[in-house]
Amino acid sequence: MEEKNNTIVIDGKAIAQQIKDEIKKEVSDIIDSGKRPPHLVAVIVGEDGASLSYVASKEKQSKEVGFTSSVYRFPNTIKEEDLINTIDFLNQDDEVDGFIVQLPLPKHINEQRIIERIDPKKDVDGFHPSNGGRMMYNMPAFIPATPMGITSMLKRSNIETVGKHCVVLGRSNIVGTPLSVLMSRNNSDTNCTVTLCHSKTQNLKEICLSADILIVAIGKPEFVKEDMVKNGAVVIDVGIHRIEDKTKEKGYRIVGDVAFEEVKNKCSYISPVPGGVGMLTVVSLLQNTLKAYKKEVYQ
Amino acid sequence: MEEKNNTIVIDGKAIAQQIKDEIKKEVSDIIDSGKRPPHLVAVIVGEDGASLSYVASKEKQSKEVGFTSSVYRFPNTIKEEDLINTIDFLNQDDEVDGFIVQLPLPKHINEQRIIERIDPKKDVDGFHPSNGGRMMYNMPAFIPATPMGITSMLKRSNIETVGKHCVVLGRSNIVGTPLSVLMSRNNSDTNCTVTLCHSKTQNLKEICLSADILIVAIGKPEFVKEDMVKNGAVVIDVGIHRIEDKTKEKGYRIVGDVAFEEVKNKCSYISPVPGGVGMLTVVSLLQNTLKAYKKEVYQ
Numbered sequence: 194m195e196e197k198n199n200t201i202v203i204d205g206k207a208i209a210q211q212i213k214d215e216i217k218k219e220v221s222d223i224i225d226s227g228k229r230p231p232h233l234v235a236v237i238v239g240e241d242g243a244s245l246s247y248v249a250s251k252e253k254q255s256k257e258v259g260f261t262s263s264v265y266r267f268p269n270t271i272k273e274e275d276l277i278n279t280i281d282f283l284n285q286d287d288e289v290d291g292f293i294v295q296l297p298l299p300k301h302i303n304e305q306r307i308i309e310r311i312d313p314k315k316d317v318d319g320f321h322p323s324n325g326g327r328m329m330y331n332m333p334a335f336i337p338a339t340p341m342g343i344t345s346m347l348k349r350s351n352i353e354t355v356g357k358h359c360v361v362l363g364r365s366n367i368v369g370t371p372l373s374v375l376m377s378r379n380n381s382d383t384n385c386t387v388t389l390c391h392s393k394t395q396n397l398k399e400i401c402l403s404a405d406i407l408i409v410a411i412g413k414p415e416f417v418k419e420d421m422v423k424n425g426a427v428v429i430d431v432g433i434h435r436i437e438d439k440t441k442e443k444g445y446r447i448v449g450d451v452a453f454e455e456v457k458n459k460c461s462y463i464s465p466v467p468g469g470v471g472m473l474t475v476v477s478l479l480q481n482t483l484k485a486y487k488k489e490v491y492q
Numbered sequence: 493m494e495e496k497n498n499t500i501v502i503d504g505k506a507i508a509q510q511i512k513d514e515i516k517k518e519v520s521d522i523i524d525s526g527k528r529p530p531h532l533v534a535v536i537v538g539e540d541g542a543s544l545s546y547v548a549s550k551e552k553q554s555k556e557v558g559f560t561s562s563v564y565r566f567p568n569t570i571k572e573e574d575l576i577n578t579i580d581f582l583n584q585d586d587e588v589d590g591f592i593v594q595l596p597l598p599k600h601i602n603e604q605r606i607i608e609r610i611d612p613k614k615d616v617d618g619f620h621p622s623n624g625g626r627m628m629y630n631m632p633a634f635i636p637a638t639p640m641g642i643t644s645m646l647k648r649s650n651i652e653t654v655g656k657h658c659v660v661l662g663r664s665n666i667v668g669t670p671l672s673v674l675m676s677r678n679n680s681d682t683n684c685t686v687t688l689c690h691s692k693t694q695n696l697k698e699i700c701l702s703a704d705i706l707i708v709a710i711g712k713p714e715f716v717k718e719d720m721v722k723n724g725a726v727v728i729d730v731g732i733h734r735i736e737d738k739t740k741e742k743g744y745r746i747v748g749d750v751a752f753e754e755v756k757n758k759c760s761y762i763s764p765v766p767g768g769v770g771m772l773t774v775v776s777l778l779q780n781t782l783k784a785y786k787k788e789v790y791q
Contacts, residue, residue, distance in 0.1 A: 305631065309622075321622075321625070322621070322622045322623075322624070322625025322626040322628070322629060322631070322633075323608075323620075323621045323622040323625055324621075324625065325621070325624065325625025325626075325628045325629060326620070326621025326622055326623065326624025326625035326626075326627075326628070327621045327624075327625075329621070329624045329625070329628060329665075329669055329670070329673065330621060330624060330665045330669070331665075332604065332621070334621075355692055356692040356693065356694045357694075358694070358695075364676060364678070366628075366629045366630075370628055370629070370673075370676075371628070373676075374628065374669075374673060377663060377669075377672075377688045377690070379663070379690070379691075379692075384692050385692075386687065386688070386689050386690070386692070386693040386694070386699065387687065387688050388685065388686065388687040389676045389685065389686050390685050391676070391678070391683075391685070393654055393655040393678075393683050393684075393685070394655060394685040395655045395656075395657070395685070396657075400685065
């Protein structure tokens with residue numbers, strides 16, 4: 194962590210590396226004990242550039258920690274029934290601990306049907322409603338990667354959460370909604386009073402100013418300004434945007450949902466973009482896969 | 493609804509009757525069209541007085557609206573496997589649209605295993621994590637009875653919810669937690685900014701004072717006092733307690749989590765105890781059963 198005027202800029206990369214080192218050590222011990230390593234499978238349909246790059250990153254990082262990693266590739270034209278058959282096969286395969294189906298899927302495929310076809314026991318993305326509900330009821334569950342990464346980030350930065358007011362901006366299914374639930378659970382590393390804000394929220398500024406921990410996943414570049422943040426607050430930025438900037442060689446710069454430069458001096462902690470939350474997502478997937486291997490979530 | 497000093501005391505009984513009349517009409521039309529009526533089954537284990545009385549009320553109200561109602565009764569000594577077999581049988585039976593297993597169960601039975609064994613398609617109590625997760629992701633779902641009853645109460649009282657600040661006190665699995673999620677969903681009859689408070693919450697009074705809609709499910713008699721409520725707020729009281737009162741013939745009176753007499757004059761709307769939220773729970777179960785019959789949640 195780097196200090197600037199008493200503000201700690203959270204180093205997502207270092208935290209990610211720390212977790213990966215721990216996983217790697219554990220996998221190494223597993224192999225030394227004569228057992229097979231955890232096996233993560235990614236299913237990808239089509240040639241979407243972002244999807245290909247996510248899957249490549251998952252594959253690379255899986256291998257880094259010693260997992261077996263497989264990728265099932267299908268053309269955009271695959272029939273829904275054939276994808277369902279693949280899922281049924283992976284659900285049954287004892288040598289596969291967890292798998293993900295990279296989203297989005299082509300329009301002719303019912304995404305929700307696919308997600309709900311995955312055996313919750315192998316749903317290491319945590320997108321199956323059964324895992325969502327288990328998280329909500331504070332039962333063992335696979336937690337979606339971004340919310341999980343944020344709790345790891347807070348915990349490993351020794352940020353106090355119990356009883357704090359956590360304000361979450363944005364209620365998407367993959368970040369804001371599950372995160373708001375997770376942060377309110379009765380666990381030692383969460384246990385916040387949580388307010389979930391969204392497009393219909395009135396008095397947004399006032400609510401943000403009451404936040405001890407402000408988590409922004411609203412999808413608008415540099416939306417949160419200095420006058421929306423309480424002195425000493427923790428600010429976690431989930432957004433990532435490419436905005437035009439002719440002063441840069443590439444012609445753009447990467448920003449988050451928070452106006453970092455003006456907000457950072459008011460915070461006790463702030464997560465930057467890039468180099469913040471985004472570094473933790475694949476790591477969370479690896480943690481879920483290790484849990485699936487060890488049958489820690491479902492017996 | 494009864495007016496007192498401009499405060500409207502919500503009449504839970506009248507709302508419940510209104511909904512039951514609608515269900516009864518629909519069931520009557522179904523029968524007239526030559527189809528069988530919806531069929532709700534309650535499974536009860538043991539002789540717990542409260543459980544027997546809940547199940548009797550469910551049976552009675554089911555019959556009132558024209559449903560077929562069955563009760564499966566088992567002794568306290570039933571083996572978990574035998575209960576599982578019963579659930580598997582009910583899951584398969586095409587003549588059963590929905591069923592509930594009355595809680596609590598005897599200690600030798602793993603309650604969570606029983607709940608997760610119920611086919612989510614027939615889980616009209618909405619306690620299966622899969623229905624919890626679907627609700628969280630704003631997909632079609634069976635909503636648990638008390639949260640659903642509260643939304644019915646707000647809607648049928650024409651209380652504006654969109655963009656309002658809803659503060660929920662208490663994060664139980666059957667009320668506070670699912671309710672806080674439900675109230676924040678992007679639907680015309682919810683869509684609130686929601687703050688979920690619990691035992692670890694700091695500045696509880698201040699947060700309550702910021703509520704446009706205050707829903708109290710904290711399990712403490714008359715916990716919410718006048719000085720915790722904003723003028724003109726809507727107050728919904730989920731608690732129910734019997735407290736000693738020698739001035740009453742029975743030696744006790746029934747109160748909620750809200751100090752009704754002192755709070756009521758500050759509110760625009762308030763739900764009383766008894767005669768408030770409690771009147772809506774069985775009705776919500778009936779609504780879920782009708783939805784299950786019509787396959788409105790799962791195809």
